[in-house]
Amino acid sequence: MINTKTLVILLGTARGGEETWNTMYKNLIEPYSADLALLFGKNSDKSSSLYKKAKFIWEINEYSDWWDYFKKYFSNRLYDIFKKNEIEGLGGGINNFRGSGAIIFAFRHFLKNNFKNELIKYDRIILTRSDFYYIDCHPLLKNDLFYIVEGERYGGLTDRHHIFPTSMIDNVLGINEFLDDKNNYKYLLSKNLNPERALYEFYKHNKLIKKIKYCKRVQFTVSKKNESKRWSYTKGYMFNSKSLLIKYQKEYYKALRNKYGILVGLILRFIFHFFKKKNEKPTGI
Numbered sequence: 001m002i003n004t005k006t007l008v009i010l011l012g013t014a015r016g017g018e019e020t021w022n023t024m025y026k027n028l029i030e031p032y033s034a035d036l037a038l039l040f041g042k043n044s045d046k047s048s049s050l051y052k053k054a055k056f057i058w059e060i061n062e063y064s065d066w067w068d069y070f071k072k073y074f075s076n077r078l079y080d081i082f083k084k085n086e087i088e089g090l091g092g093g094i095n096n097f098r099g100s101g102a103i104i105f106a107f108r109h110f111l112k113n114n115f116k117n118e119l120i121k122y123d124r125i126i127l128t129r130s131d132f133y134y135i136d137c138h139p140l141l142k143n144d145l146f147y148i149v150e151g152e153r154y155g156g157l158t159d160r161h162h163i164f165p166t167s168m169i170d171n172v173l174g175i176n177e178f179l180d181d182k183n184n185y186k187y188l189l190s191k192n193l194n195p196e197r198a199l200y201e202f203y204k205h206n207k208l209i210k211k212i213k214y215c216k217r218v219q220f221t222v223s224k225k226n227e228s229k230r231w232s233y234t235k236g237y238m239f240n241s242k243s244l245l246i247k248y249q250k251e252y253y254k255a256l257r258n259k260y261g262i263l264v265g266l267i268l269r270f271i272f273h274f275f276k277k278k279n280e281k282p283t284g285i
Contacts, residue, residue: 042062077180123165
């Protein structure tokens with residue numbers, strides 16, 4: 001562990017704000033003695049602490065239609081897979097398809113295609129997002145398996161927090177090549193795929209599924225009030241913050257249960273159902 005070089009990569013956009021990022025520095029970056037990399041859409045505002053602390057700042061062009069990115073590298077087979085699953089959110093970001101699945105997968109391809117030479121200088125990669133709020137120290141894991149945070153699977157495997165040795169880079173990040181492979185085309189068209197189920201099919205295909213282990217959740221996704229979002233909607237239930245909202249209450253419950261025990265989770269579940277409407281009086285811890 002001491003001699004294991006770790007790179008934490010934040011994908012997407014700088015969301016969550018300083019209050020959220022401070023929990024990441026304390027509970028993820030510091031325990032792993034990790035370097036930080038940002039892979040964000042191009043942004044002129046680089047005043048946040050993320051940009052100051054990052055060793056690497058990588059930027060991708062934002063597209064009004066993300067097929068403009070994919071068509072440079074992939075065939076129309078990939079478009080067919082995205083379109084067939086537009087209701088499931090797999091192609092989100094292309095045309096007017098719902099969700100953000102294609103955007104998430106574009107970032108993964110861009111990372112692997114452009115920065116692999118930097119990645120392989122490290123022993124371990126933690127691929128995560130900027131809007132995770134950590135309430136406890138992240139588990140210190142061996143660098144032997146492909147670890148995925150528990151929960152939010154939606155019939156497959158969550159994409160929100162992946163930890164893996166750099167030897168697995170292609171097998172973890174090569175989802176688009178799998179979806180575009182002519183040998184998989186008919187099989188994939190027969191499936192209903194959201195991003196999570198697509199990842200499951202990919203990791204089953206390349207046998208990485210046998211090396212997956214779930215790690216304890218100590219974090220949950222948050223949003224600042226009035227913060228722009230590609231896809232998810234906040235639940236409007238605040239915890240001990242005047243500026244942050246919870247995005248996915250199941251993440252919140254699970255993290256609190258892991259830290260404080262099952263009773264707290266049950267109490268919060270009751271409170272959530274009591275306050276049903278978005279943006280009613282703040283609740284939680």
